[in-house]
Amino acid sequence: MAEQGNGESGAAVTGGEGGSESSAVDNPGLPPHRPRLADVDEKAAKRNERQVSVLFLISIIGTILSFIGYFVVGQTEGNLGDLRLQNTLLGVGTALAMLGIGLGVVHWAKTLMPDHEIVEDRKPLRTEEDRAEAEQIVTEVIDETQIKRRPLLRNTLIAAALIAPLPAVVMFRDLDRSDDFGPERMRHTLWDEGVRLVRDPTGTPIRASDLTIGSAMHVIPENLPEISSHGERIAEKAKAVVLLMRMNPDDFEHTSPGRENWTHEGIIAASKVCTHVGCPVALYERHTHHLLCPCHQSTFDAAREFKVIFGPAGRPLPQLPITVDAEGFLVARSDFTEPVGPTYWERGEA
Structure with missing residues (x-):
């Protein structure tokens, strides 16, 4: 009985051959055009x-x-x-x-x-x-x-x-109107021997004791406000911005010859300008020591001298050599030893 019921139901839906013919709907065509x-x-x-x-x-x-x-x-x-x-x-x-x-x-x-x-039928292609x-x-x-x-x-x-x-x-x-615009401008910043690292934007000098392990802060050179021209000051800040972090000294996995004194008690500094297209690298993950660029997800490892471990960046972030002065404030040992910012074919060596 169940099978018979199912068969009757199917016939009702399909309607048989006669039902299919009766359910056909004529093409109404396009509605009449109403002129504007x-x-x-x-x-x-x-x-x-x-x-x-x-x-x-x-x-x-x-x-x-x-x-x-x-x-x-x-x-x-x-x-x-x-x-x-x-x-x-x-x-x-x-x-x-x-x-x-x-x-x-x-x-x-x-x-x-x-x-x-209009309705246009598709025609066979003839050259x-x-x-x-x-x-x-x-x-x-x-x-x-x-x-x-x-x-x-x-x-x-x-x-x-x-x-x-x-x-x-x-x-x-017209982004840069200066006469000396060119690759050479990216080779040097305001950082120099003895220039203090100060907080951005307050300009407060930083002692080593101000940073705890896992902390990070954005810093600028103390001599930045000495530039009188507003436009030039903005341009110099864009090149010199630095991210300062403190790690456990035992977490450093690699130190190249000549860089042994570039850090101080686990405090390390790097340029914030991504080497891909120049976006600000400002995201620090304290457990992995990774720095992330939010624009294109280039990732740098602070434990390995900011080596690129993911993303389109072509080279590590430039590291700023640092130490402390006689008063205990963090200062730069020198300028960056390589040009900051994106890689470009004229960059060459510093």
Whole structure:
């Protein structure tokens, strides 16, 4: 009885041959096309054209604001108000430049380009016919954009697209305006013999007793505030930042010849600038003695002179030789013995 019941149920679902035929649904086809106002009213089309052009003009204005913020505002050293105004102009200008083009293109497509739906069967590929068909498709696309019929749209779009990338190009090219920019600048930092290690940002000198085993702190050279130029001070700090750690001296697995006095009672210091692309290495795992770069996960082992044990970095972090002065404060023995920062082909040897 159970098997018979199951059979009856299956027949009810499938409906047999006659049921399959009766359940077929005819293709309703595409719904009737409803023209937009701009499709039947040229005045409405012109109004939409002007709206799109205004959006492109807004993009142009945004680009100009970016140039004004970068080249005109913020040139006074140490003026916080100018710096805020500059950042505002750069942010607002860049946003208007990008949004103006994006919104303009979307509005153009929704109000002026044809919106009818078509169904096209796939055809077998034939070299010459396919080439002719491709040319026809390109021609139709150009005609549908109405870019030939509406020169105002074309000209404002071209102008906005041409000048929108310029602020980014100029900013990246102008990251360093100094005359001596080049690989040699990365060979030397503010660290030198006798320069004290101080906390960042307070500038407080550090005694060896301030660090316990497993602790770490960010430090800068004591002579950093002596640089009067704000821009130069930022650049020098970016090269000289150091991560200071204290380990059990027995945990050091390897010490190269000549580095025997680079640490003090388990206190060791290394550049924070990752040797991959220059991100700040600031994550210290006290149990494994690993330093992690958060950008691309390059991992360095402090117990083995900051050797790379994982990730894309190509060389160890430069180690800063340290000792203590007569007052017990931690000081540098010298500058880094190799260039800090990412590896580059001109780097050579220090």
